[in-house]
Amino acid sequence: MTDKQDQYEQQSVETLFHDIATPLVISKMKAELLAKHLPAIITTLVQSPELRHLLPNDETLIDALLTAPDIMQSNLQLVQKKINLLSASMLHQANNFASVTNPPEFDGGSGIPVRTVAIRTVLLVDDEAVHRDIGESLLTPLYDVDFAKNGLEAISLCEQKHYDLILMDLHMPKMNGEQATIALRPRISSETIIIGLTSLPIGANRSGLLAMGFTDFLEKPLTLKSLQKLLRSQSLNA
Template identity: 30%
Template structure:
């Protein structure tokens, strides 16, 4: 996320170097924040891959939608002042509406983004910041699925999953979320009792499909 008003930021130079040094498919998406009266940046950005432009003052919902767009698509919408609504997800995954999902994640930004993505599909979301909080939440409420971060303070996702399987519920779908794509991680997650494995940044369609698969058999 880049603020175009920063005096030390040479945006055209930054974007030119970014495009020259990486193939389009490996570019990290960029969200540009700009003032409406700062000149016509859109013409210069039309050829820039994976760039979203947002005008300030910024609505929080626009920023969330821009982040979703960057995570969801291979090419973020260029020069877009407000990302378009995405109705396809809602139509395609209507079976997820009303499902109760517990997101176990210690990072506040990941909490917000994941919650926003799930809510768009009509899912009801609760947040737990670590394994201890997850166990407490599961003792108070029945969930259709859990999205479990693997690396967390106090109690990690593997330990929490083992505790859930031993003392709470054997049938609860638990999907691992991890930033690591190291060989053997998937096997460790499955051995701990998790049902599926997703790497961050999460591919949104994959997350919806996995949740649909594991919650479809539940009433």
């Protein structure tokens, strides 16, 4: 198998995982909303003589409406666990195969291996639950991941634990990503990678943001493919 085929195999696994994980997270959020509100709505309709006619005259169907959200949540959680296990296994196999078939690169014949970025601990900082859920689905099969909702929480966690990689949303309440990164850089290892996450173009602000302490940037929503491509680039440029 050629190097190009190896790369295609790994990218295919990453793309497949992301394509499944994102709609699964959205489905879980919808099921949680249904589980929280639908039973109360159905109960109100059942108990109201004026509104009872809005429901079908079928007790089995009404029972299904009451119990379906909890069943959906349980099944989705089971599916997510199985997908996480499967994706971790597939990515592990792909990485092991690549490490066997592709020997370490060396710098200009000097005999010194090019440094690779060994990421074990990750902190994802984002105030939006959907992006934290997507990050959890994508990252937890591969890394030890913690989460923060704003820059203040990120600083608190970094005072307690070392992180190899920080994924920092730029726009958050209380303390945004720029302020948090400026505050964190003197307090954390210079080897820690801080990647800014944004749904808006960086444009001319890029150089100023890099000067604040960011290593690089990725567009939201986060994908495993784009993250690992960036990390490989950081490894080769180190």
